[in-house]
Amino acid sequence: MLAIGVSAPIDSGYQPAGITTGGLLDWSYTTDAAGNPTAIADLLDPAQSRGFAYQPYRDFLTCAAGPWSPPVAGQPLQWTYTGSATG
Numbered sequence: 001m002l003a004i005g006v007s008a009p010i011d012s013g014y015q016p017a018g019i020t021t022g023g024l025l026d027w028s029y030t031t032d033a034a035g036n037p038t039a040i041a042d043l044l045d046p047a048q049s050r051g052f053a054y055q056p057y058r059d060f061l062t063c064a065a066g067p068w069s070p071p072v073a074g075q076p077l078q079w080t081y082t083g084s085a086t087g
Contacts, residue, residue, distance in 0.1 A: 034059050
């Protein structure tokens with residue numbers, strides 16, 4: 001059986017500040033005043049980091065950028081609320 005220690009620190013607003021799993025995963029979270037994640041930094045592989053943006057009213061997600069399905073190696077795919085993907 002494989003045992004992995006998990007650490008998930010909590011910030012002053014009781015939001016997760018990151019997650020670490022024994023050298024397999026080391027993420028640091030950044031949130032806005034409403035608690036929405038605006039960035040997830042991958043501290044082990046920075047190319048896997050993600051960013052998010054929200055509209056000011058009701059905090060709907062308007063943009064997400066990250067390593068998912070890059071159209072060209074090394075260029076992250078960015079999703080926008082209009083449904084279009086740019087890269």
